[in-house]
Amino acid sequence: MSDIDRLVAAIDPVPHASEQGQDARELFDEIVATPVRARRRVRWPVVVPVATVLAVAIVMGAVFIPADAPSGIAPAAALAFQRSGDDWIVTVKDLYADPERFASEFRARGLDIRLWITPGSPSTVGHVTSRTLSEGDGIEEESVACESPGGGCAVSFRIPAGFRGSEQIWFARPARPGERYDSAGDADATGELLHCVPFRGMTVDEVRAVLAGRDGSIAEFRVGERSDPAQHVPGDWFVQDAVPTAPGQVIVSAQPDRVKLSPELTTYVEKKMAECPRD
Template sequence: MSKIDRLVTAIDPVPHAPEQGQDARELFHEIVATQVKARRRVRWPVLIPVAAVLAAAAVTGVAFMPTDAPSGITPAAALAFQRSGDDWIVTVKNLYASPERFASEFRARGFDIRLSIAPGSPSTVGHVTGGEVTEGTTRIEEESVECESPGGRCAVSFRIPAEFQGSAQIWLARPARPGERYESAGDVDATGELLHCVPFRGMTVDEVRGVLAERDGSIEEFRVGKRSERAQQVPGNWFVKDAVPTAPGRVLVWAQPDRVKFTPELTTYVEKKMAGCPKG
C-alpha cells in the first residue's frame, strides 16, 4: 500500500458514506458544474460524511470576527492548534474564513495543508466532501465531531502528526448563506434535509410539493425522460422517482408519468431510509 493509500485509508470513513441514487449524484454535479470552480485531482468521492470533527462555536465559546470589523483590529484565528503527545489537534473555529487564511495559519505551523470550505446541504455540514494528498504524507486522522444540529454551526478538528511533511487539500461543507447554492449535497431524506422521514419516492408531484410547502421548501426544477431533460413544470399527477437538494429550501425532482417501480433493492433502500421515522 502506498503512502497515499495509507493516508486516504486513515481519513476516509467509507463505511459511513451516504447512499444516493446514481441519477441524483450525476445530475447534482451537472447542476453545480457551471457555478463551482473546478477541483483538480480529487481523490475522495464527494458527499462522504466523516467523523472528522467540529466543535460547535457555542460549545467552544468561539467568537467570530465580523467581516466589517474596524481596521486595526486583528481577527481571531481561524484555526486552533493544541499539542497532544506526538500530534497536533487542529480545530477549525471559523467555517467562513478564506482558503488563503487557512493556508497561512497552517504554514505558520510548518504544514502544507490547504483547506477549502463551501456551502453544503444540512446533512453534509461539518463533513469532508473531497480531498487530495501527495507523496510523503503519513496520516491525518479525524478527532471528533460536534455540531449544534444537522446543518447547524460547527467547527472541524484533525489530528496531524507533529512531523507531518507532506501536503494535503481538504474540502469541507458549511451551512449555506442566503442566496448560495450547495456545492455538495446529501440524500434529500437524510436527517436535517427537507424530505427527512418522507417516503417521497412514488408520491405524486403535487403530494411532494405539499410536503415541501409545509417545510418552507419548494421544487426548483424537474428532470424528465430517459435523458433527464430539464423541465420547469410537469403535471401534478406525475410520480416522483428521486430528488436532490440544490439550495436552502429548494430541491430538484425526477418525475415521470408512470408509477415508480419498486424493485426489491429499492424497497430495501427505502425501508432503511425510513427506519426510526414516526409511523403513519
C-alpha cells in the same frame, strides 16, 4: 454548471430500467463529488454520523477585523493550533473564512494544507465531503460530540508536526441565505426536507404539498432521457428522485409513467421509513 447541476443531470429518468434503482443510489454517492483534480481524492460518505469522521466544537462569535484595520490590530485567526505531543490539533474557528486565510495560517507553521469549507445540505454539515489522499500522511480527524444535522460543526484535525506532504480537504458547513449547496445528502436523510417521506413514486402535486407544509418548494425539474431542465411539469406526473439544491429547495426528477423501484431501492426506502416516528 455547478456540481449539483452536473450530478442531477446524471439521473436516468427512463421508467422500468433494470438498473434504475442502482443509478439512484449511485447519484447520492456522487452528490458530494467535486470536479476532478490532478491528485486522487477520496470521497467520504455523507451519511456516516459526524462523531465518526469529524471533531466538532461550534465556535460562535469569531471576531473579524477587515484588512484595512489600523496597523497593530491583526484579524482574528481562522484556525486554532494546539500542540499535543508530536502533533498539532487544528480546530476551525471561522467556518466562513476564505480558503487563503486557512492556507496562510497553515503555511505559517510549515504545513502545505488547503482547506475548503463549502455550503452543504443539512445532513452533510460537519462532514468531510472530499479529500486528497497522500500515502502515510498521518492526518486524522479528532472526534467529539456534534449536534447534527444542520448544526454549526467546526472540524478538528490531528496533524503530525513534521508533516511535509500536501493535502486538500473539503467539508460542509450550513448554507447562508441565497447560497446553493456544493454537497448534498439524500433528500430523505435526517434533517432534509423530505425526511420520513416515501416521495419516490408520489405525484408531483403530492410532493409539492409535502414541501409546502415544511416551508419548502421545488426549484425545478429534470425530465426525459437526458434529464433536461424544466420549470414546470404536470402535477400528475410521478417523482422518480429528488436532490437538495438550496435551503428550502429541491430539484425533482419526474416522469409521466409510474415509477417502479428496484428491489434494492425498495429495501433502502423501507429501512429509512422504519426509522421514522409512527403516527
